[in-house]
Amino acid sequence: MRAPDDTTIKAGQTLLSVENVSLSFGGVKAIRGVSFDIKKGEIRAIIGPNGAGKTSMLNVINGFYHPQEGQITFKGVKRKKMRPNDAANGGIARTFQNVALFRSMTTLDNIMAGRTLKMHSNFFWQLWRYGPAEREEIEHRHKVEEIIDFLEIEHIRRVPVGRLPYGLQKRVELGRALAMEPELLLLDEPMAGMNLEEKEDMCRYIIDVNNHFGTTIALIEHDMGVVMDLANRVIVLDYGQKIADGTPDEVKANKAVIDAYLGVAH
Amino acid sequence: MLCVKPYGMLCKIFVVPFYEMWDLPDIFVQTLWEGLVGGTLYSLIALGFVLVFKASGVFNFAQGIMVVFAALSLVGLHSLGVPAFLALILAAGIMFVLAYSVERVVLRPLVNQPDIILFMATFGLTYFLIGLGELIFGGDPKVMITKQLYIPTGALSFDFGGGRVELQKLDITAMVVASIMVAGLAVFFSKTRIGRALRAVADSHKAALSVGISLNQIWVIVWFAAGLVALVTGIMWGARSEVSFALEIIALKALPVLILGGFTSIPGAIVGGLIIGIGEKVGEIYWGPLLGGGIESWLAYMIALAFLLFRPQGLFGEKIIERV
Ligand SMILES: Nc1ncnc2c1ncn2[C@@H]1O[C@H](COP(=O)(O)OP(=O)(O)O)[C@@H](O)[C@H]1O
Ligand SMILES: [Mg+2]
Numbered sequence: 001m002r003a004p005d006d007t008t009i010k011a012g013q014t015l016l017s018v019e020n021v022s023l024s025f026g027g028v029k030a031i032r033g034v035s036f037d038i039k040k041g042e043i044r045a046i047i048g049p050n051g052a053g054k055t056s057m058l059n060v061i062n063g064f065y066h067p068q069e070g071q072i073t074f075k076g077v078k079r080k081k082m083r084p085n086d087a088a089n090g091g092i093a094r095t096f097q098n099v100a101l102f103r104s105m106t107t108l109d110n111i112m113a114g115r116t117l118k119m120h121s122n123f124f125w126q127l128w129r130y131g132p133a134e135r136e137e138i139e140h141r142h143k144v145e146e147i148i149d150f151l152e153i154e155h156i157r158r159v160p161v162g163r164l165p166y167g168l169q170k171r172v173e174l175g176r177a178l179a180m181e182p183e184l185l186l187l188d189e190p191m192a193g194m195n196l197e198e199k200e201d202m203c204r205y206i207i208d209v210n211n212h213f214g215t216t217i218a219l220i221e222h223d224m225g226v227v228m229d230l231a232n233r234v235i236v237l238d239y240g241q242k243i244a245d246g247t248p249d250e251v252k253a254n255k256a257v258i259d260a261y262l263g264v265a266h
Numbered sequence: 267m268l269c270v271k272p273y274g275m276l277c278k279i280f281v282v283p284f285y286e287m288w289d290l291p292d293i294f295v296q297t298l299w300e301g302l303v304g305g306t307l308y309s310l311i312a313l314g315f316v317l318v319f320k321a322s323g324v325f326n327f328a329q330g331i332m333v334v335f336a337a338l339s340l341v342g343l344h345s346l347g348v349p350a351f352l353a354l355i356l357a358a359g360i361m362f363v364l365a366y367s368v369e370r371v372v373l374r375p376l377v378n379q380p381d382i383i384l385f386m387a388t389f390g391l392t393y394f395l396i397g398l399g400e401l402i403f404g405g406d407p408k409v410m411i412t413k414q415l416y417i418p419t420g421a422l423s424f425d426f427g428g429g430r431v432e433l434q435k436l437d438i439t440a441m442v443v444a445s446i447m448v449a450g451l452a453v454f455f456s457k458t459r460i461g462r463a464l465r466a467v468a469d470s471h472k473a474a475l476s477v478g479i480s481l482n483q484i485w486v487i488v489w490f491a492a493g494l495v496a497l498v499t500g501i502m503w504g505a506r507s508e509v510s511f512a513l514e515i516i517a518l519k520a521l522p523v524l525i526l527g528g529f530t531s532i533p534g535a536i537v538g539g540l541i542i543g544i545g546e547k548v549g550e551i552y553w554g555p556l557l558g559g560g561i562e563s564w565l566a567y568m569i570a571l572a573f574l575l576f577r578p579q580g581l582f583g584e585k586i587i588e589r590v
Binding site: 176 | 462
């Protein structure tokens with residue numbers, strides 16, 4: 001069962017804060033003492049050169065990696081480390097930089113898999129696909145169809161996702177994350193490898209999700225134009241360290257950021 | 267017979283066996299049937315491997331001993347005076363306890379270790395189960411409680427092609443039970459939420475974790491499913507011969523099936539098992555004498571390898587397209 005949210009967080013309050021997090025793999029320091037927060041309702045971008053530690057940061061937030069130092073506070077609960085299950089249960093959903101879909105399953109089943117934590121019928125009923133299990137399946141199918149409509153992917157509902165082009169795979173992956181009805185949505189380069197039209201569509205979906213459902217979004221993106229359009233606030237990482245944090249305009253004007261992007265030696 | 271001197275050997279390999287098949291169709295049909303029954307049991311063993319491999323990426327060396335252990339538990343409980351069907355349920359319960367313990371003691375602590383470590387761990391599990399089995403049940407072969415489980419014995423026979431074909435009722439039962447089991451698993455995995463979660467885990471661990479699927483729970487379920495398959499295999503195989511630790515080597519029969527059908531394909535395990543079973547029996551009867559017997563220990567591998575020459579992607583694998 002899910003714990004009731006006794007601390008409902010209102011828009012503009014801190015939803016997640018990361019304090020002094022450090023993470024290393026053997027000798028490689030992927031993240032060095034990074035702190036930042038994400039406020040409810042905002043779109044927060046994380047940018048930085050390749051290898052800066054952006055993906056590692058998302059992995060820390062959703063519990064795939066456990067930092068050696070620091071802590072994470074999500075919805076007022078402080079943790080030394082998240083576990084993937086805590087994260088998913090608490091309402092954190094994500095997509096992956098290199099698309100992690102259930103390749104042999106259809107679009108519909110992939111998105112249905114996003115409903116896992118919302119389904120509760122027990123083993124016995126499921127065996128017979130009867131009674132509560134059947135009712136539940138129908139009810140969740142309804143929700144999933146709404147998401148499919150929203151993302152305009154009706155035509156590929158029954159296609160195994162392994163056969164879809166990359167751009168559509170990314171869209172299905174977003175759909176699966178949305179099916180979790182998350183409070184915090186982590187998107188790792190959602191537009192990488194897309195053509196212009198696909199990028200525009202994806203931007204629109206992200207804005208719509210944020211506007212209509214009030215979902216808080218943390219987004220890693222390379223395309224600065226996109227970041228400037230979408231994000232309320234931006235964190236810049238470089239060599240595992242936070243070198244800037246502020247509105248897109250502030251960040252754009254920041255000397256350290258310009259240096260990092262132009263590859264000036266440190 | 268019709269083989270003339272310089273072509274004697276070629277003729278004996280490529281002509282005589284087919285002539286015999288045509289000439290004595292009753293023996294041929296009998297051979298096919300026996301191959302099919304053997305193949306069904308190979309399919310079941312391979313299915314146990316595939317279930318575990320798909321969901322946990324572990325090549326479970328212990329699947330063979332699980333067959334023995336399940337059958338021994340059943341027979342052992344019955345010999346203690348437990349009624350046969352209750353013993354069956356309890357044996358299934360023991361397989362659940364085993365699945366749960368494996369998840370806790372083996373998989374969970376080793377989850378991020380390389381696959382080879384997990385593979386070695388299943389070696390350890392094998393020897394642990396052998397030791398435990400001998401300790402509890404003793405090392406002597408036992409008789410399967412066939413009658414007590416109301417499994418029919420005896421044979422049906424009918425005239426065919428100038429001779430008689432005999433079908434053991436036991437074998438017919440094995441076929442029926444195996445089919446029901448496979449159909450049941452197929453429905454479970456394709457239609458239920460847990461089945462969907464299982465397929466999800468098989469496709470991507472990290473994506474499954476990200477949507478809140480519990481790997482631990484899924485592992486218990488697949489190991490339990492593999493345990494149930496082992497129990498059924500053990501009953502059927504045990505009824506045809508006896509229940510002993512020697513049964514464990516039937517796990518080796520699963521390897522060529524897996525080579526043929528792929529490690530992750532359930533249809534591959536089933537069809538592969540049937541092909542190997544039939545091929546092995548036909549080879550043994552028609553070509554075995556030429557090679558002086560002993561053929562059954564390696565023929566299955568030959569069949570699998572020969573097949574791979576023509577279909578390198580295995581039975582149901584997608585066509586491998588080399589990227590250049
Ligand atoms: N699982 C891992 N094992 C070892 N090193 C890793 C692992 N994940 C990330 N790293 C290392 O951490 C650093 C940051 O990587 P990453 O977070 O993927 O950067 P980004 O997403 O900003 O490109 C890199 O040097 C990378 O090689
Ligand atoms: Mg990255």
